[in-house]
Amino acid sequence: MIKKLILIPLLGVILILFMIAMTDLESIYNNAGKVFFSSNAYLDTGSLNAVTAIYLDYRLFDSLFEAAILLIAVAGIMWISQHKIKEKNASFMLDKYKTPDLFITFSRLLYPIMLTFGIYVIVNGHLSPGGGFQGGAIVATAILILYYIDISKTIDVKLIITIEKILFLILLFVASLSFFTRDGLLFTNFIGSDFTQIKAIFLMLLNIIIGLKVALGLVSIFTAFLKEGR
Amino acid sequence: MNEWLPLALQILLIFIAITIVLHKRNFTIIILISAFSLVAATLYTLNNAPDVAIAEVAIGSAIIPLIYIISISRQREFIILDKTHTGFIAPDEKLEGIVYDVLDKFVKANHLKLNICCDIEGDEEDLTSELNVDLVLSVDPKTKKFVIKGKESSLLVGKLSKMVEKYDMIEVIAFEESDLYD
Numbered sequence: 400m401i402k403k404l405i406l407i408p409l410l411g412v413i414l415i416l417f418m419i420a421m422t423d424l425e426s427i428y429n430n431a432g433k434v435f436f437s438s439n440a441y442l443d444t445g446s447l448n449a450v451t452a453i454y455l456d457y458r459l460f461d462s463l464f465e466a467a468i469l470l471i472a473v474a475g476i477m478w479i480s481q482h483k484i485k486e487k488n489a490s491f492m493l494d495k496y497k498t499p500d501l502f503i504t505f506s507r508l509l510y511p512i513m514l515t516f517g518i519y520v521i522v523n524g525h526l527s528p529g530g531g532f533q534g535g536a537i538v539a540t541a542i543l544i545l546y547y548i549d550i551s552k553t554i555d556v557k558l559i560i561t562i563e564k565i566l567f568l569i570l571l572f573v574a575s576l577s578f579f580t581r582d583g584l585l586f587t588n589f590i591g592s593d594f595t596q597i598k599a600i601f602l603m604l605l606n607i608i609i610g611l612k613v614a615l616g617l618v619s620i621f622t623a624f625l626k627e628g629r
Numbered sequence: 630m631n632e633w634l635p636l637a638l639q640i641l642l643i644f645i646a647i648t649i650v651l652h653k654r655n656f657t658i659i660i661l662i663s664a665f666s667l668v669a670a671t672l673y674t675l676n677n678a679p680d681v682a683i684a685e686v687a688i689g690s691a692i693i694p695l696i697y698i699i700s701i702s703r704q705r706e707f708i709i710l711d712k713t714h715t716g717f718i719a720p721d722e723k724l725e726g727i728v729y730d731v732l733d734k735f736v737k738a739n740h741l742k743l744n745i746c747c748d749i750e751g752d753e754e755d756l757t758s759e760l761n762v763d764l765v766l767s768v769d770p771k772t773k774k775f776v777i778k779g780k781e782s783s784l785l786v787g788k789l790s791k792m793v794e795k796y797d798m799i800e801v802i803a804f805e806e807s808d809l810y811d
Contacts, residue, residue, distance in 0.1 A: 450680045528679035536687035543695065624699045
């Protein structure tokens, strides 16, 4: 009872603080950022898509940690799902049920279209909505369709994770290249500010690396879930 | 159209969210989560955020429902490691004998699916703790009885041992688990 009575004045204090903070809405919700990015984003970074301009140039440092979070999540899932029993010839009765023919046919039709769309979203990340993360997720979903066509398909998870780790190191290397080419400026475009036309090369390179990394990471998560206990 | 469409979609979102909380069947909930993400993605597009919308469609309505479907369909399986049978059991193969009849009846009473696997070697305790094998079926060489081993902590093993009491061919052994190092 006393705890509940203390709670009421505490909630009142929080409400008053919230109302004080909300009186100055004009300084929080103005369009200064919008004006800045719409006038400067292309000249600064060479990207027509302002979102890509932010996450691959102005705030590249944050994106690196975002890529690291996925790597850590994949590593954690792999660590939980490991076990020491050998299951070489294990065969499960339910796994051998055949998928319906209609489903297989539609999956085969859908697979190349989804793969192409994913690659399109990755490569055109600086021109149209999308980017490495979104395209990578689409590619991973497309690869997952292969499991519906044939469940007994096996993917070497260890190889995939090794490639993902190497891609993360390449990502760090490419992101910090600007330290050498632009006199100590860390984590921006390594092409100097005089060449706005060809700056998109850097954005495409980073988008492709991030897309591959996300696709491989999600595929290995799916494989861990499908093979869990198998 | 642009005035009432966001409002209608927001009301729809609230209804879908309440339905997800109140619904009882798991697979329907997954479809509703997927629908929620699609409606949210439409709202993002109407608010000029197509990048976020693509991420929402790819993650929220494709990858998360797929992971949920995989893990929930795994929970419905009742996996038995068959040490009496050598070689692969085809899905069309009819399994006969008292043990299989009893197991079939038991599984149907609990709304599960029977999944039988062979050819995994190892200790019973390791098998049930590391792989999600529920029961291990074997034959006692001396008495020719069928022996079914399972974890003591599993509720299903308790139910099975009550059901099996009237058959003298079958024996259920429940063993205690050792501590896990997590």
